[in-house]
Amino acid sequence: MVTNMRAQTKLREKTDKPWNLDEIGQFLGQQGIRPSFHRLKIFEYLINERTHPTADEIYEVLKKEIPAISRATVYNTLRLFFDRKIVQVLNIEKNEARYDATLTWHGHFKCLLCGQVYDVEIESLELSGLDNYQVLEKHLDLKGLCPSCSHKK
Amino acid sequence: MVTNMRAQTKLREKTDKPWNLDEIGQFLGQQGIRPSFHRLKIFEYLINERTHPTADEIYEVLKKEIPAISRATVYNTLRLFFDRKIVQVLNIEKNEARYDATLTWHGHFKCLLCGQVYDVEIESLELSGLDNYQVLEKHLDLKGLCPSCSHKK
DNA sequence: GTTTAATATTGTAATGGTTACAAATATGAG
DNA sequence: CTCATATTTGTAACCATTACAATATTAAAC
Ligand SMILES: [Mn+2]
Ligand SMILES: [Mn+2]
Ligand SMILES: [Zn+2]
Ligand SMILES: [Zn+2]
Numbered sequence A, B: 001m002v003t004n005m006r007a008q009t010k011l012r013e014k015t016d017k018p019w020n021l022d023e024i025g026q027f028l029g030q031q032g033i034r035p036s037f038h039r040l041k042i043f044e045y046l047i048n049e050r051t052h053p054t055a056d057e058i059y060e061v062l063k064k065e066i067p068a069i070s071r072a073t074v075y076n077t078l079r080l081f082f083d084r085k086i087v088q089v090l091n092i093e094k095n096e097a098r099y100d101a102t103l104t105w106h107g108h109f110k111c112l113l114c115g116q117v118y119d120v121e122i123e124s125l126e127l128s129g130l131d132n133y134q135v136l137e138k139h140l141d142l143k144g145l146c147p148s149c150s151h152k153k
Numbered sequence C: 001g002t003t004t005a006a007t008a009t010t011g012t013a014a015t016g017g018t019t020a021c022a023a024a025t026a027t028g029a030g
Numbered sequence D: 001c002t003c004a005t006a007t008t009t010g011t012a013a014c015c016a017t018t019a020c021a022a023t024a025t026t027a028a029a030c
Helices: A021-030 A037-049 A055-065 A071-083 A147-152 B021-030 B037-049 B055-065 B071-083 B147-152
Strands: A088-093 A096-100 A107-111 A117-128 A134-145 B088-093 B096-100 B107-111 B117-128 B134-145
Touching (some): A037 A071, A088 B088, B021 B037, B037 B055, B055 B071, B055 B096, B071 B088, B088 B107, B117 B134
Parallel strands (some): A107 A134
Antiparallel strands (some): A088 A096, B107 B117
């Protein structure tokens, strides 16, 4: 059991402080991932912004600060993070993979108008008929109109 | 309220009889969809097999009986069915869309080994924080190993 | 039945997110 | 510093899906 570790990826709360690069480096190290600068920045973006970005959104943002960064590095790094189980991949929409460093069980709502992806708290869920099934991933995905887009309409 | 209509797409039960082409034609007509032969056969496959096929799986199967059928027709028809809300699209996996003519609320389990997609009954689900959100689609997607693949392993 | 307009189907080219890959660069142990 | 290993890069390839224009079919109008 790890004790001296930054509070793990839970749903964002008002009181949450952003993770700094030192904390992230420590965290990646603990997961057996060499904390290169690019990896630090990519994980920093995921854990502090929590907007469920696509690979390309991360690339476009980081390019401003790190002009030499390559799209391939972003894709490689996200796949590494997923393989090491420190991020989850969201397939709400089939034409785009989104990434989420929050691993506690929660759902997602994607607004069909503005495209934003919101976290959804799951109070309870009961399934049946899954005896002898080995469940490795669970995703609850909603689509519709967010409050502000619902208004505009 | 439609009364003289074939029992709507509910979860498959042991007692279910397959739909015949007449019933399907009637159903498509009621939905404002001209029941061309291709459309009948595509819907027939979805509603009677219920294997959550991809567009390409449908194409490969129907090609045996209708050698002249085009992949584009399968894609076009599936999109039409989705727009008219008589099928749902599953994005469990990002690289493949699967289609389901069962519209009652249920979840899906995809086996990462054999690739089969199973229906999952949802006993209950409680969400919070969705006030003023207009929910148009709900998907519960699980991944893991199905009983027989779990064994083999 | 013939003409005409609307709809459905087809084959193929284009799209776009992602992956593969080989070359270049950076890192770290000895 | 030197060598082996790991990381990053740029670009080509992949592949499911979509776009599109041509062809075929259907249904209505005459
Ligand atoms: Mn989330
Ligand atoms: Mn189903
Ligand atoms: Zn919105
Ligand atoms: Zn299986």
